[in-house]
Amino acid sequence: MKFNTNKDMKKLLTLFGLFYALCAFAFERETIWPKGKMPDAQDHQIAAMTDETSRSDFKPKKHRVAYLEWFDAPADSLRNGTCMILISGGSYMNCCDVGLIRRWREQLTAVGVQCVNFVYRTPRPVGLPIYQTAWEDGQRAVRMVRSEAQKRGFDPERIGVVSMSAGSHLALLLATSSQTAAYQPIDKLDTVPCHINLAIVNAPAYVTTDAEKGTPSIRQGYGVDVQLSKVFKFDEKTCPMSLHHGGNDIYSPNGSTLVYRQLRRMQVPAELHLYPGKGHGAFGFERGIEFMRQMGYLEEIQPEVSLMDRFASDEDRNRLLTQDVWPEGKMPDADSAQCTPYLEWHFPKELKTRAIQIIYSGGAYDRNKPDDFEVAPARRYLNAKGMTVVTLKYRTPRPSKASGLTKFTTAWEDLQRAVRLVRSQATQLGLDPNSIGIMGSSAGGHLTLMGVTSSKHQAYLPIDSIDKVSCKVQWGISVYPAYALTDGLNGGNAAGGNEDSAVLAPEFSFDLNTSSMLFMHGDADKYAAMNSVKAWEKMRSMGIQCELHTLATRNHCFQRTASPGTGSYTYLDRIWEYLTYLKKTDIK
Numbered sequence: 001m002k003f004n005t006n007k008d009m010k011k012l013l014t015l016f017g018l019f020y021a022l023c024a025f026a027f028e029r030e031t032i033w034p035k036g037k038m039p040d041a042q043d044h045q046i047a048a049m050t051d052e053t054s055r056s057d058f059k060p061k062k063h064r065v066a067y068l069e070w071f072d073a074p075a076d077s078l079r080n081g082t083c084m085i086l087i088s089g090g091s092y093m094n095c096c097d098v099g100l101i102r103r104w105r106e107q108l109t110a111v112g113v114q115c116v117n118f119v120y121r122t123p124r125p126v127g128l129p130i131y132q133t134a135w136e137d138g139q140r141a142v143r144m145v146r147s148e149a150q151k152r153g154f155d156p157e158r159i160g161v162v163s164m165s166a167g168s169h170l171a172l173l174l175a176t177s178s179q180t181a182a183y184q185p186i187d188k189l190d191t192v193p194c195h196i197n198l199a200i201v202n203a204p205a206y207v208t209t210d211a212e213k214g215t216p217s218i219r220q221g222y223g224v225d226v227q228l229s230k231v232f233k234f235d236e237k238t239c240p241m242s243l244h245h246g247g248n249d250i251y252s253p254n255g256s257t258l259v260y261r262q263l264r265r266m267q268v269p270a271e272l273h274l275y276p277g278k279g280h281g282a283f284g285f286e287r288g289i290e291f292m293r294q295m296g297y298l299e300e301i302q303p304e305v306s307l308m309d310r311f312a313s314d315e316d317r318n319r320l321l322t323q324d325v326w327p328e329g330k331m332p333d334a335d336s337a338q339c340t341p342y343l344e345w346h347f348p349k350e351l352k353t354r355a356i357q358i359i360y361s362g363g364a365y366d367r368n369k370p371d372d373f374e375v376a377p378a379r380r381y382l383n384a385k386g387m388t389v390v391t392l393k394y395r396t397p398r399p400s401k402a403s404g405l406t407k408f409t410t411a412w413e414d415l416q417r418a419v420r421l422v423r424s425q426a427t428q429l430g431l432d433p434n435s436i437g438i439m440g441s442s443a444g445g446h447l448t449l450m451g452v453t454s455s456k457h458q459a460y461l462p463i464d465s466i467d468k469v470s471c472k473v474q475w476g477i478s479v480y481p482a483y484a485l486t487d488g489l490n491g492g493n494a495a496g497g498n499e500d501s502a503v504l505a506p507e508f509s510f511d512l513n514t515s516s517m518l519f520m521h522g523d524a525d526k527y528a529a530m531n532s533v534k535a536w537e538k539m540r541s542m543g544i545q546c547e548l549h550t551l552a553t554r555n556h557c558f559q560r561t562a563s564p565g566t567g568s569y570t571y572l573d574r575i576w577e578y579l580t581y582l583k584k585t586d587i588k
Helices: 006-024 098-110 132-147 166-176 254-265 285-294 376-384 409-429 443-453 530-541 571-581
Strands: 027-031 067-071 083-087 114-119 159-164 198-202 241-246 270-275 317-324 342-348 356-360 388-393 436-441 475-479 516-522 547-551
Touching (some): 098 285, 159 166, 166 198, 241 285, 254 270, 254 530, 342 409, 409 436, 443 475, 516 571, 530 547
Parallel strands (some): 083 114, 159 198, 198 241, 356 436, 436 475
Antiparallel strands (some): 342 388
16 A cells, blocks of 8 residues: 555554554444344334434434444453343433443453443334333343353353343343243244343332333322332342432332332342432442442452451540430439440541531340440541541340330430430530431431431430430431331341331331431341331431442341451441531531
8 A cells, every 4th residue: 555645644543543442442243133033123213322323424224123232351360250231221212321331331341240232222112111122122132142151251140230210120121020021032042041140220210100101200109009010020030139229319219119129028139229319320330349249240259357357446536535424313214224324425536527426336225335346346437537426325224124114215315315415515525516416226226216206206304404405416327227117126027027017116206307317237137128228218208318228148237247349348438428428527
C-alpha cells in the first residue's frame, strides 16, 4: 500500500487506534434464534441497546433478533467458574442501561466472573403481556449460555443474572418460573434447562398487582387488594437472590419485600437491601458482590474472623466517663435481683461530629454486656470515626413474675432515662442534644424499636428535672431485633414471621416522634428477619424512610465471626453510611 501524504498515514493510524481500543473491550455477538424461528415476531420490535439505536446509521431491520454479547473472559488467575448474564432495564420499551452494563461487567470481571450482555426485544409487544417476548428471549438466552459453558470455561450450574427495572422483572421470571415454558420448542437447544442459579435484582418494576400492567405502582404497593403478581410461579428451581431497592421508588420497594417473603417461605436463601430516600435506580452493587461471595460463587470463602479480635483496642478513645442512670433511692420498679444500670461515655481522640450514638447489647432481657461483641466493636469503630459513644448497661434479668411487669419494662425505663441524661449533658460537653441515636442487638434491637417508636409513651413517673427533657431520638439502629412480631413474642418466630397473621408487637406505638431506622438481620435467624422487614414496611407506610439489609445464610449474632468480603464482615460500614445519609457525620 502506498501513502501519498502524511495525512493519509495519520488517518490510518487513527483507524488502527480505534480498532485497538475496541479490541481492548472485545465482545462477541451471537443471535439466539435461528432465522425464521423467533416466536411472536413483531415488525415494530428491535433488539439493540440505546447507544446503538441513537446512531444516525442505525437500521432497525438488521436488529430484529435478540442476542448475547460475550465479553472477554477474566484472567485465568481469577476465574471461578461463574457466569453472569447482564440484563438492562427500559420499561420493556428499550434497553437503556448502557452505563450499568459497563460497570457491572468491569466489577464482575475483576472478581473472576465471565460476563455476557443479553439484549432482548423491545418495545412492548402488541396483543401480548408486556414481558412475553422478552421472557421468550430470556429462556432461550439462558439455554444458549448453559450450552456454551464448557467451551467458555464456566460451570453450567453457576449461571446468574444481574438486572435493572423491567430487566429485573424479567430476571424474576427467569429466577422463579423456569419450569413454565415461555415458548414452544423449536430445536435441540430447547432441551437444555433454562433455570438460573442466582440473581442480583435491582429495582424490579411491575412486581405488585397495582403495577403489573406496566405502570408505576398506583397505590405504592400498599392496600388489601395489592399483592405479589401471580406471573411469578416460584417453582422448585427458584434460586437464591439479592434484592436491591430504593425506598422512594415509584416502582414500589414493597415488590421486593413481597418477593423476599415468598423466598423465605420456601427457605430459599436471600438478601434484601433497601435504601432510604433513593428513587428508581441500582444501588449497593457491592452488597451483591458480597452476596455472591457468601453463597460460594466467587473465590473460596475465607475462614471466619472474630469481630472482637478485629476491634480489640480502645486506641481511638480519648477518655471514659461513668455515671449511674438513677439517683440513689429513685429507681422505679427497683428489684434487688436485677443489676444496677449505668452509662459509660466514650469520647474520641479527635471529635469529628457532634452527634451521639447510644449502644447496648442483647441477652434475652436476662443479661446484657456493654463490653461484649455486640457493643465494644461498634463503639470502637465509631470512636475511630470521631463520634462520641455512650454505652448503656440496663437492668437484667427480667422483672420477677410477681411484679406483673413484662420482660422489657425496666430496660425501657432505663433507656428513656438514659436518653434524657445524654440530652441534658450534651451541650456542656460540646455535643448536639438534638442529634442522638440508639442502637441495640437482639433483645436490644427490640428495645431500640421501643425507644424509636414509643418515646411519647411514658415508661415511668418523673422523679426530677431531668425527666422534663425529651427522650425522643433522631435515629435508631436495630440489629437482628427479637420479639418484634406476634409469632415470636417470647422466643424464636414459630412460622418465620412470614405469614400475614404475624404482626408487629403491640408495645410499639409508632407515635408521632417515630424516627428513621437502620435494620440489619441474618436471613437464617430463628428470630426471623421478618421482624426487621415488617417494621420497615410499617415505617414506610408512615412516610418514614429507613434502611434495611438482610444477609443470606446468616444466623443470629451474624457478626460475631465472619468471613472477609462478606456482608457480615463489613456490617459496621453500613452504620457509617446510614449516618452519612442522615447527615450526622460532619461537625456542624
